[in-house]
Amino acid sequence: MTRRARFSLFLAGASCFAVLLVLAVLGLPGFGTTRHQYRDHAVAAAIGHGTANVVSAVNFDQRGIDTLGEESILLGSVVGAAALLRPARREQDHAPAGGGSVLEATRLAGYVVLAVTLLLGIDLIAHGHLTPGGGFQGGVVLATGLHLLYVAGRYPALARLRPLASFEVGEGLGAAAFAGLGVAGMAVAGSFLANVLPSGSFGDLLSAGSVPLLNVAVGVEVACGTVILLAKFLEQAITITGP
Amino acid sequence: MRYYAFFVAGWLLLIGCLGIVRSRNLVHAVAALSVCQSGTYVLLLAVGFQWKAVAPVFGNTLPTNTPVVDPVVQAMTLTDVVVGATVTALLLAMAVQIAKRQRTVDPDELSALEG
Numbered sequence A: 001m002t003r004r005a006r007f008s009l010f011l012a013g014a015s016c017f018a019v020l021l022v023l024a025v026l027g028l029p030g031f032g033t034t035r036h037q038y039r040d041h042a043v044a045a046a047i048g049h050g051t052a053n054v055v056s057a058v059n060f061d062q063r064g065i066d067t068l069g070e071e072s073i074l075l076g077s078v079v080g081a082a083a084l085l086r087p088a089r090r091e092q093d094h095a096p097a098g099g100g101s102v103l104e105a106t107r108l109a110g111y112v113v114l115a116v117t118l119l120l121g122i123d124l125i126a127h128g129h130l131t132p133g134g135g136f137q138g139g140v141v142l143a144t145g146l147h148l149l150y151v152a153g154r155y156p157a158l159a160r161l162r163p164l165a166s167f168e169v170g171e172g173l174g175a176a177a178f179a180g181l182g183v184a185g186m187a188v189a190g191s192f193l194a195n196v197l198p199s200g201s202f203g204d205l206l207s208a209g210s211v212p213l214l215n216v217a218v219g220v221e222v223a224c225g226t227v228i229l230l231a232k233f234l235e236q237a238i239t240i241t242g243p
Numbered sequence B: 001m002r003y004y005a006f007f008v009a010g011w012l013l014l015i016g017c018l019g020i021v022r023s024r025n026l027v028h029a030v031a032a033l034s035v036c037q038s039g040t041y042v043l044l045l046a047v048g049f050q051w052k053a054v055a056p057v058f059g060n061t062l063p064t065n066t067p068v069v070d071p072v073v074q075a076m077t078l079t080d081v082v083v084g085a086t087v088t089a090l091l092l093a094m095a096v097q098i099a100k101r102q103r104t105v106d107p108d109e110l111s112a113l114e115g
Helices: A003-026 A037-048 A054-062 A064-084 A104-126 A135-146 A155-160 A164-189 A211-238 B004-021 B026-048 B071-102
Strands: none
Touching: A003 B004, A037 A054, A037 B071, A054 A064, A054 A211, A054 B071, A064 A164, A064 A211, A064 B071, A104 A135, A104 A211, A135 A211, A135 B071, A155 A211, A164 A211, A211 B071, B004 B026, B026 B071
Protein backbone atom coordinates (compact mmCIF):
# COMPACT_ATOMS: atom_id res chain seq x y z
CA MET A 1 0.00 0.00 0.00
CA THR A 2 1.40 3.38 -0.90
CA ARG A 3 1.79 6.05 1.71
CA ARG A 4 -0.92 8.15 0.09
CA ALA A 5 -3.44 5.29 0.08
CA ARG A 6 -2.63 4.46 3.67
CA PHE A 7 -3.09 8.07 4.72
CA SER A 8 -6.46 8.29 2.90
CA LEU A 9 -7.61 5.10 4.56
CA PHE A 10 -6.57 6.52 7.93
CA LEU A 11 -8.42 9.79 7.29
CA ALA A 12 -11.62 7.93 6.38
CA GLY A 13 -11.40 5.69 9.45
CA ALA A 14 -10.39 8.50 11.78
CA SER A 15 -13.23 10.80 10.71
CA CYS A 16 -15.79 8.01 11.22
CA PHE A 17 -14.25 7.35 14.63
CA ALA A 18 -14.32 11.06 15.49
CA VAL A 19 -18.03 11.33 14.64
CA LEU A 20 -18.85 8.25 16.75
CA LEU A 21 -16.70 9.58 19.59
CA VAL A 22 -18.52 12.93 19.62
CA LEU A 23 -21.90 11.17 19.63
CA ALA A 24 -20.76 8.90 22.45
CA VAL A 25 -19.30 11.70 24.56
CA LEU A 26 -22.45 13.84 24.24
CA GLY A 27 -24.32 11.00 25.96
CA LEU A 28 -21.95 10.98 28.95
CA PRO A 29 -22.89 12.59 32.26
CA GLY A 30 -20.38 15.41 31.79
CA PHE A 31 -17.06 16.16 33.36
CA GLY A 32 -16.40 16.94 37.00
CA THR A 33 -19.82 16.08 38.43
CA THR A 34 -20.27 14.95 42.02
CA ARG A 35 -21.64 11.50 41.22
CA HIS A 36 -18.92 8.83 41.59
CA GLN A 37 -20.31 5.60 42.97
CA TYR A 38 -17.08 3.61 42.69
CA ARG A 39 -15.33 6.40 44.56
CA ASP A 40 -17.81 6.23 47.44
CA HIS A 41 -17.37 2.47 47.85
CA ALA A 42 -13.59 2.53 47.41
CA VAL A 43 -13.10 5.32 49.95
CA ALA A 44 -15.29 3.55 52.51
CA ALA A 45 -13.41 0.27 52.01
CA ALA A 46 -10.00 1.98 52.27
CA ILE A 47 -10.93 3.76 55.50
CA GLY A 48 -12.28 0.47 56.84
CA HIS A 49 -8.81 -1.03 56.42
CA GLY A 50 -6.99 2.02 57.74
CA THR A 51 -5.34 2.98 54.44
CA ALA A 52 -4.83 6.72 54.07
CA ASN A 53 -3.83 6.60 50.38
CA VAL A 54 -6.98 5.31 48.73
CA VAL A 55 -5.22 4.68 45.40
CA SER A 56 -2.88 2.25 47.19
CA ALA A 57 -5.86 0.63 48.88
CA VAL A 58 -7.49 0.09 45.48
CA ASN A 59 -4.31 -1.30 43.95
CA PHE A 60 -3.05 -3.53 46.73
CA ASP A 61 -6.14 -4.34 48.78
CA GLN A 62 -9.36 -4.13 46.76
CA ARG A 63 -7.95 -5.01 43.33
CA GLY A 64 -4.86 -6.89 44.52
CA ILE A 65 -5.23 -9.68 42.02
CA ASP A 66 -5.21 -7.19 39.12
CA THR A 67 -1.95 -5.82 40.46
CA LEU A 68 -0.56 -9.35 40.51
CA GLY A 69 -1.45 -9.56 36.82
CA GLU A 70 0.10 -6.16 36.16
CA GLU A 71 3.25 -7.26 37.93
CA SER A 72 3.37 -10.44 35.84
CA ILE A 73 3.09 -8.34 32.67
CA LEU A 74 6.08 -6.35 33.87
CA LEU A 75 8.04 -9.51 34.65
CA GLY A 76 7.19 -11.02 31.28
CA SER A 77 8.11 -7.90 29.38
CA VAL A 78 11.47 -7.59 31.16
CA VAL A 79 12.23 -11.23 30.32
CA GLY A 80 11.12 -10.63 26.73
CA ALA A 81 13.18 -7.49 26.28
CA ALA A 82 16.22 -9.17 27.84
CA ALA A 83 15.83 -12.08 25.41
CA LEU A 84 15.47 -9.74 22.44
CA LEU A 85 18.49 -7.68 23.48
CA ARG A 86 21.00 -10.44 24.21
CA PRO A 87 24.10 -10.31 22.02
CA ALA A 88 23.70 -12.15 18.72
CA ARG A 89 26.15 -14.88 17.75
CA ARG A 90 28.16 -12.62 15.50
CA GLU A 91 28.39 -9.82 18.04
CA GLN A 92 30.96 -9.29 20.72
CA ASP A 93 30.51 -8.00 24.22
CA HIS A 94 33.63 -6.06 25.07
CA ALA A 95 34.67 -3.76 27.86
CA PRO A 96 33.90 -0.16 26.97
CA ALA A 97 36.71 2.12 25.99
CA GLY A 98 37.68 4.62 28.66
CA GLY A 99 34.84 6.99 29.39
CA GLY A 100 34.71 10.42 27.86
CA SER A 101 35.50 13.43 29.92
CA VAL A 102 32.87 14.72 32.29
CA LEU A 103 33.00 17.99 34.15
CA GLU A 104 33.97 17.61 37.80
CA ALA A 105 30.86 19.60 38.74
CA THR A 106 28.65 17.16 36.82
CA ARG A 107 30.29 14.25 38.59
CA LEU A 108 29.83 15.83 42.02
CA ALA A 109 26.20 16.70 41.27
CA GLY A 110 25.63 13.14 40.06
CA TYR A 111 26.88 11.60 43.30
CA VAL A 112 24.98 14.06 45.50
CA VAL A 113 21.72 13.61 43.63
CA LEU A 114 22.26 9.83 43.61
CA ALA A 115 22.05 9.69 47.40
CA VAL A 116 19.01 11.96 47.49
CA THR A 117 17.23 9.98 44.78
CA LEU A 118 17.81 6.60 46.42
CA LEU A 119 16.47 8.02 49.68
CA LEU A 120 13.44 9.44 47.87
CA GLY A 121 12.76 6.08 46.24
CA ILE A 122 12.84 4.26 49.58
CA ASP A 123 10.59 6.94 51.08
CA LEU A 124 8.07 6.59 48.24
CA ILE A 125 7.89 2.82 48.76
CA ALA A 126 7.82 2.90 52.56
CA HIS A 127 5.05 5.53 52.73
CA GLY A 128 3.10 4.23 49.74
CA HIS A 129 0.03 3.57 51.86
CA LEU A 130 0.09 7.04 53.46
CA THR A 131 1.20 9.57 50.86
CA PRO A 132 1.18 9.63 47.05
CA GLY A 133 3.59 7.03 45.77
CA GLY A 134 3.97 3.30 46.21
CA GLY A 135 5.91 0.32 44.97
CA PHE A 136 5.68 1.07 41.26
CA GLN A 137 6.67 4.72 41.51
CA GLY A 138 9.37 4.18 44.14
CA GLY A 139 10.83 1.25 42.22
CA VAL A 140 11.23 3.33 39.09
CA VAL A 141 12.83 6.16 41.09
CA LEU A 142 15.31 3.71 42.68
CA ALA A 143 16.26 2.13 39.36
CA THR A 144 16.67 5.35 37.43
CA GLY A 145 18.47 6.94 40.39
CA LEU A 146 21.10 4.21 40.20
CA HIS A 147 21.75 5.24 36.61
CA LEU A 148 22.82 8.69 37.76
CA LEU A 149 26.17 6.90 38.18
CA TYR A 150 26.23 6.57 34.41
CA VAL A 151 25.21 10.19 33.88
CA ALA A 152 28.04 11.15 36.22
CA GLY A 153 30.31 9.64 33.62
CA ARG A 154 31.28 6.23 34.87
CA TYR A 155 29.97 3.20 33.06
CA PRO A 156 32.47 0.89 34.87
CA ALA A 157 31.26 2.24 38.24
CA LEU A 158 27.68 1.55 37.23
CA ALA A 159 28.57 -1.93 36.01
CA ARG A 160 30.34 -2.68 39.33
CA LEU A 161 27.48 -1.44 41.49
CA ARG A 162 24.95 -3.34 39.45
CA PRO A 163 25.59 -7.07 39.61
CA LEU A 164 22.87 -8.07 37.16
CA ALA A 165 22.59 -11.63 38.47
CA SER A 166 21.43 -10.44 41.90
CA PHE A 167 18.95 -8.04 40.30
CA GLU A 168 17.51 -10.94 38.32
CA VAL A 169 17.09 -12.87 41.58
CA GLY A 170 15.60 -9.77 43.21
CA GLU A 171 13.02 -9.39 40.49
CA GLY A 172 11.91 -12.98 40.87
CA LEU A 173 11.83 -12.68 44.66
CA GLY A 174 9.67 -9.55 44.47
CA ALA A 175 7.13 -11.28 42.25
CA ALA A 176 7.22 -14.41 44.42
CA ALA A 177 6.73 -12.38 47.61
CA PHE A 178 3.61 -10.78 46.13
CA ALA A 179 2.17 -14.16 45.21
CA GLY A 180 3.27 -15.56 48.59
CA LEU A 181 1.38 -12.83 50.46
CA GLY A 182 -1.63 -13.71 48.32
CA VAL A 183 -1.37 -17.38 49.28
CA ALA A 184 -0.94 -16.36 52.94
CA GLY A 185 -4.22 -14.47 52.69
CA MET A 186 -5.86 -17.56 51.26
CA ALA A 187 -4.48 -19.77 54.04
CA VAL A 188 -5.63 -17.45 56.84
CA ALA A 189 -8.85 -15.87 55.55
CA GLY A 190 -9.85 -18.14 52.69
CA SER A 191 -9.52 -15.64 49.85
CA PHE A 192 -6.47 -14.84 47.71
CA LEU A 193 -4.65 -11.64 48.76
CA ALA A 194 -7.04 -11.10 51.68
CA ASN A 195 -5.80 -8.28 53.90
CA VAL A 196 -5.32 -10.39 57.03
CA LEU A 197 -2.84 -8.27 58.99
CA PRO A 198 -4.16 -5.84 61.62
CA SER A 199 -5.09 -2.47 60.10
CA GLY A 200 -3.37 -0.39 62.76
CA SER A 201 -4.45 3.19 63.34
CA PHE A 202 -5.27 5.40 60.39
CA GLY A 203 -2.31 7.42 59.12
CA ASP A 204 0.43 5.55 61.02
CA LEU A 205 3.47 4.01 59.35
CA LEU A 206 2.35 0.59 60.54
CA SER A 207 -1.19 0.59 59.24
CA ALA A 208 -3.21 -0.67 56.28
CA GLY A 209 -2.42 -4.34 56.99
CA SER A 210 -0.58 -6.04 54.15
CA VAL A 211 -0.57 -3.00 51.82
CA PRO A 212 2.93 -1.78 52.88
CA LEU A 213 4.34 -5.31 52.51
CA LEU A 214 2.87 -5.63 49.01
CA ASN A 215 4.28 -2.18 48.22
CA VAL A 216 7.76 -3.36 49.24
CA ALA A 217 7.41 -6.54 47.14
CA VAL A 218 6.33 -4.53 44.10
CA GLY A 219 9.02 -1.92 44.75
CA VAL A 220 11.77 -4.57 44.79
CA GLU A 221 10.44 -6.16 41.62
CA VAL A 222 9.99 -2.91 39.71
CA ALA A 223 13.40 -1.56 40.77
CA CYS A 224 15.19 -4.78 39.78
CA GLY A 225 13.22 -5.16 36.55
CA THR A 226 13.87 -1.58 35.46
CA VAL A 227 17.58 -1.92 36.25
CA ILE A 228 17.78 -5.06 34.09
CA LEU A 229 15.85 -3.39 31.27
CA LEU A 230 18.03 -0.27 31.26
CA ALA A 231 21.16 -2.42 31.56
CA LYS A 232 20.22 -4.36 28.44
CA PHE A 233 19.61 -1.18 26.45
CA LEU A 234 22.87 0.35 27.73
CA GLU A 235 24.78 -2.79 26.74
CA GLN A 236 23.38 -2.49 23.24
CA ALA A 237 24.52 1.11 23.05
CA ILE A 238 27.90 0.80 24.76
CA THR A 239 29.52 -2.59 25.02
CA ILE A 240 28.13 -4.65 22.14
CA THR A 241 29.63 -4.21 18.71
CA GLY A 242 28.44 -5.77 15.50
CA PRO A 243 30.44 -8.05 13.21
CA MET B 1 -16.52 22.88 28.58
CA ARG B 2 -18.68 20.06 29.92
CA TYR B 3 -16.98 17.53 27.65
CA TYR B 4 -13.68 19.26 26.97
CA ALA B 5 -11.42 16.63 28.64
CA PHE B 6 -13.09 13.76 26.78
CA PHE B 7 -12.45 15.45 23.45
CA VAL B 8 -8.81 16.03 24.42
CA ALA B 9 -8.53 12.29 25.10
CA GLY B 10 -10.03 11.42 21.69
CA TRP B 11 -7.83 13.95 19.94
CA LEU B 12 -4.68 12.53 21.56
CA LEU B 13 -5.66 9.02 20.45
CA LEU B 14 -6.26 10.13 16.85
CA ILE B 15 -3.16 12.32 16.59
CA GLY B 16 -1.08 9.42 17.92
CA CYS B 17 -2.56 7.09 15.30
CA LEU B 18 -1.79 9.70 12.63
CA GLY B 19 1.80 9.69 13.85
CA ILE B 20 2.00 5.90 13.51
CA VAL B 21 0.44 5.95 10.02
CA ARG B 22 2.79 8.63 8.73
CA SER B 23 5.87 7.39 10.56
CA ARG B 24 9.17 7.02 8.73
CA ASN B 25 11.06 5.76 11.77
CA LEU B 26 10.20 2.91 14.13
CA VAL B 27 11.32 4.86 17.21
CA HIS B 28 9.02 7.69 16.14
CA ALA B 29 6.20 5.17 15.74
CA VAL B 30 6.75 3.90 19.30
CA ALA B 31 6.66 7.48 20.58
CA ALA B 32 3.43 8.07 18.66
CA LEU B 33 1.95 4.98 20.30
CA SER B 34 2.83 6.54 23.67
CA VAL B 35 0.83 9.62 22.62
CA CYS B 36 -2.17 7.33 21.92
CA GLN B 37 -1.74 5.81 25.37
CA SER B 38 -1.65 9.22 27.03
CA GLY B 39 -5.13 9.75 25.54
CA THR B 40 -6.31 6.84 27.68
CA TYR B 41 -4.75 8.43 30.79
CA VAL B 42 -6.63 11.67 30.13
CA LEU B 43 -9.88 9.77 29.54
CA LEU B 44 -9.58 7.76 32.76
CA LEU B 45 -8.66 10.75 34.91
CA ALA B 46 -11.44 12.84 33.34
CA VAL B 47 -14.00 10.16 34.18
CA GLY B 48 -13.01 10.33 37.86
CA PHE B 49 -12.66 14.09 38.13
CA GLN B 50 -14.83 16.23 40.33
CA TRP B 51 -14.71 20.02 40.60
CA LYS B 52 -13.33 21.31 43.93
CA ALA B 53 -12.41 17.79 45.10
CA VAL B 54 -8.90 16.92 46.32
CA ALA B 55 -6.55 14.00 45.70
CA PRO B 56 -7.75 10.74 47.31
CA VAL B 57 -5.02 10.68 49.94
CA PHE B 58 -6.26 11.24 53.48
CA GLY B 59 -3.95 12.16 56.26
CA ASN B 60 -4.24 13.39 59.79
CA THR B 61 -5.02 16.87 58.47
CA LEU B 62 -7.63 15.92 55.87
CA PRO B 63 -10.93 14.75 57.37
CA THR B 64 -12.27 11.59 55.79
CA ASN B 65 -15.52 13.21 54.67
CA THR B 66 -13.75 15.66 52.35
CA PRO B 67 -14.83 15.16 48.71
CA VAL B 68 -12.06 13.45 46.74
CA VAL B 69 -11.71 12.51 43.07
CA ASP B 70 -12.32 8.89 42.06
CA PRO B 71 -9.36 6.72 43.22
CA VAL B 72 -10.48 3.69 41.18
CA VAL B 73 -9.71 5.30 37.82
CA GLN B 74 -6.46 6.67 39.22
CA ALA B 75 -5.39 3.14 40.15
CA MET B 76 -6.36 2.03 36.63
CA THR B 77 -4.27 4.85 35.20
CA LEU B 78 -1.31 3.58 37.21
CA THR B 79 -1.81 0.12 35.69
CA ASP B 80 -2.10 1.79 32.30
CA VAL B 81 1.18 3.66 32.76
CA VAL B 82 3.01 0.50 33.85
CA VAL B 83 1.69 -1.56 30.96
CA GLY B 84 2.43 1.30 28.57
CA ALA B 85 6.03 1.46 29.77
CA THR B 86 6.53 -2.29 29.35
CA VAL B 87 5.04 -2.23 25.85
CA THR B 88 7.32 0.66 24.92
CA ALA B 89 10.35 -1.25 26.23
CA LEU B 90 9.47 -4.37 24.23
CA LEU B 91 8.81 -2.40 21.04
CA LEU B 92 12.07 -0.47 21.37
CA ALA B 93 13.94 -3.75 21.88
CA MET B 94 12.38 -5.01 18.65
CA ALA B 95 13.33 -1.78 16.88
CA VAL B 96 16.95 -2.32 17.99
CA GLN B 97 16.92 -5.83 16.51
CA ILE B 98 15.29 -4.67 13.27
CA ALA B 99 17.83 -1.89 12.88
CA LYS B 100 20.63 -4.43 13.28
CA ARG B 101 19.25 -7.08 10.94
CA GLN B 102 17.69 -4.92 8.23
CA ARG B 103 19.94 -1.87 8.51
CA THR B 104 16.90 0.40 8.40
CA VAL B 105 14.28 1.72 10.78
CA ASP B 106 11.86 2.96 8.08
CA PRO B 107 8.72 0.81 8.33
CA ASP B 108 8.08 1.28 4.60
CA GLU B 109 11.32 -0.46 3.74
CA LEU B 110 10.44 -3.52 5.80
CA SER B 111 8.37 -5.55 3.38
CA ALA B 112 9.60 -9.15 3.48
CA LEU B 113 8.55 -11.54 6.22
CA GLU B 114 11.40 -13.38 7.88
CA GLY B 115 11.31 -16.28 10.19
